[in-house]
Amino acid sequence: MGRETILELWRYRELLYFFAWREIKVRYRQAAFGAGWAVVQPLLSMVVFTLLFGRVAHMPSDGIPYPIFCYCALVPWTYFSSVVTTASGSLVNNESLLTKVYFPRMLLPAGAALAGLLDFVIGSVLLVGLMLYYHVVASWALVLSPVIILVMVLVTVGVSMMMAAANVRYRDVKYALPFLIQIWMFATPVIYPVTVIPKWLRPILALNPCWGIVDGFRACLFPGIPFDARLLGISVAVALAVFLAGVYYFHREEKSFADVI
Numbered sequence: 001m002g003r004e005t006i007l008e009l010w011r012y013r014e015l016l017y018f019f020a021w022r023e024i025k026v027r028y029r030q031a032a033f034g035a036g037w038a039v040v041q042p043l044l045s046m047v048v049f050t051l052l053f054g055r056v057a058h059m060p061s062d063g064i065p066y067p068i069f070c071y072c073a074l075v076p077w078t079y080f081s082s083v084v085t086t087a088s089g090s091l092v093n094n095e096s097l098l099t100k101v102y103f104p105r106m107l108l109p110a111g112a113a114l115a116g117l118l119d120f121v122i123g124s125v126l127l128v129g130l131m132l133y134y135h136v137v138a139s140w141a142l143v144l145s146p147v148i149i150l151v152m153v154l155v156t157v158g159v160s161m162m163m164a165a166a167n168v169r170y171r172d173v174k175y176a177l178p179f180l181i182q183i184w185m186f187a188t189p190v191i192y193p194v195t196v197i198p199k200w201l202r203p204i205l206a207l208n209p210c211w212g213i214v215d216g217f218r219a220c221l222f223p224g225i226p227f228d229a230r231l232l233g234i235s236v237a238v239a240l241a242v243f244l245a246g247v248y249y250f251h252r253e254e255k256s257f258a259d260v261i
Contacts, residue, residue, distance in 0.1 A: 019111025038119035042074040087112035087160035158246030209239035
């Protein structure tokens with residue numbers, strides 16, 4: 001991302017806020033639960049995973065109650081998956097806007113990522129409630145959580161820009177993406193702890209940027225889960241690479257959006 005691009009995005013920052021606000025209003029328009037859906041989705045997933053993996057399969061959770069162990073990972077994962085799904089169609093769904101008015105096109109997927117932070121905050125409030133219910137005291141590493149959140153946003157924006165740009169040229173993306181996200185979740189330690197993975201395999205799986213996000217969140221909250229600096233460093237490095245690759249691919253394809261769409 002060049003200096004000119006950054007300056008251009010700064011000039012259009014108010015438009016970014018508008019796209020984010022519009023996304024929030026469209027998402028919850030005429031919805032009976034409104035913003036409550038930000039809690040319902042990870043909460044129901046937590047209940048299902050707790051019954052299947054916690055009670056039936058007896059999945060270990062590093063001494064932490066399985067419901068909160070699982071929900072802690074579902075909050076960032078739900079942000080990532082929902083934003084990528086929404087942002088992948090942001091360009092196609094705004095076809096008339098793209099062909100008539102000029103503005104930095106990356107504001108559309110970036111607006112979806114910004115709007116998704118509201119759901120993330122709401123889901124985090126319930127997470128605090130669960131910690132109080134299970135008498136879980138946060139680790140000192142909680143002060144590092146803003147870094148993990150920043151990495152989460154960067155990788156989400158990077159993947160979102162890739163999918164949004166690819167969806168303009170290849171409409172197969174909207175059919176393949178749900179399957180890809182489902183597989184991605186099982187490759188991320190959402191329903192299982194890192195300790196069940198053989199040590200020799202962990203550096204390979206840490207190439208998944210969502211691995212570091214989920215494991216980093218748990219390490220920030222739960223004293224019994226230590227930071228693995230090596231694995232976290234691998235995931236953060238890959239996350240930054242994904243973000244830069246997403247910006248590069250989006251910028252390369254941007255010139256042809258109006259013609260292809």
